[in-house]
Amino acid sequence: MKFKEMPYERIDSKKVKEEFEQLIEEMKAAKSGEEQYEIHKKYYALTDRIETMSTISQIRHDGNTVDAFYEAENDYYDNIIPEIQDYSSRYLRVLYESPYREYMENRIGQVAFKNIELKLKSFDEKLIPLMQEENNLVTTYEKLIASAKIPFQGEELNISLLRKYMTDKNRETRKEAWSKLSEFFAGHSEELDDIYDKLVKNRTEQAKQLGYDNYVELGYYRMNRNSYDKDMVKNFRDQVKKYLVPYVSKIHELRREGLGLSALKYYDYDMFFSEGNPAPLGTPEEILKQGKAMYSDLSPETKEFFDFMFENELFDVLGRKNKRAGGYMTYMPDYNAPFIFANFNGTSSDVDVITHECGHAFQGYVYREYEIKEYRDITMETAEIHSMSMEFFTDKYMELFFGERAEDYRRMHLQDAVIFIPYGCMVDEFQHIIYENPGLSPIERKEIWASLEKEYRPEMDYEGDLYFMGGGFWQKQQHIYSAPFYYIDYCLAQTCALQYKTKMDEDYTKAFESYLKLCKLSASDFFVNMLKEVGLNSPFEDGCIEEIVTKLNKYIF
Known part of the structure; x- marks a missing residue:
């Protein structure tokens, strides 16, 4: 079914509560594990319906943030989702404490029960008002960013549409x-400080009410960190500082020479070629058509996937006013349908949507018919391997999008992938510091960001821009507001994707088979175990980053 034809009906929270209460009573009364599993399938159907309707509402709201109907629906879900989470939590507790747990664990897996444990550790009914406030604050931030009207060379642009000029x-x-x-963010800096200050205090209070010292532990539980902890993440960041930061500095020096500049400034940071970065050929419609040709050739599985996406119009990729900034892949389980949301702006990032977000969507399509819903509940570091690796597996098709500049794109893409990791680690360390010290003032937070930039991006030169020099750059990073502790997942995944990059150049077919296996494993096992099963090194292991840096030399230098 085409997305535009999918009917929408608001979820009735009162009826949902009644359905959950009935399921809880049925689960308690069950006389066997087999009976509990049949009840659990009713839970799947209920939560799938909730997820589908709330997702349709979200996509349509994000497509036009001033649409009055879906703005009201979005506000409604901001308030009822925490309540639904409460009903779900009560049900999951009964399942977790089941006398037939051994049977259920054999049916839905150990990972599922570990994730239930984390959910129970991260939620309590008393948090509902705080969670509602948190959702409303995130929405306030997203609306502020989406509302940007930036005058530029006779046009009025939002942030997404401005980006093509930022790499002119x-x-x-x-x-x-x-x-x-910078002017836009500086002009709204106090408002952005206020929103974030309230978010930090809100999340800290949630953690305190659950008995945690600060939000870090709660944040890890909410991100489903089911097989690693903050010390392992710190060890990964330390490896990045030791081996990757100096390596990235060499890449920047190579770029500076190639651009013919005496110094690389912040507005040069995303530039790779003096004649301009490669831009895709053709219209957005033509880019999608070339994407169809690419995935048709890549594998039978990717052909089937993209045909489904194309025929059912499961894309909203055109940039326009009042559309939410950024991009994502989401999923509507009642239709077994992924959906890709993005903002095309005439830069190479348009093609990145067709590779990165389609990597997410492809994995979503691969697991669409899994009976055990918990196997679909992938953690984010695994999900980002699917997307970032697809970027590399599709490298060989870039002539379709960039013509004679395909090799320039491949070179830019690889360098950009490596450059990103220190930045992503900086975002993560910043958040650890902030939530471990929730009483910091807005000025102190910006000072910490500026200090971290010297560690992770020592070459960054803001050339007198007072807002960025003062440590305000992080306020444009939406994840810091809306998804705390998510950003390290990109770094862990990019580390794995770079391993696929070197593997595919040794044996492309074997590497893609490994990737497809990882997609099919979904969430059936823990992150580190799945890496081992498909032949990837864990980013947490000492020596992982050093080995990757050594192997990258032949591509970059």
């Missing part, structure tokens, strides 16, 4: 574009 081959044009972006 004319240095003065991109400097002006970055300056306009």
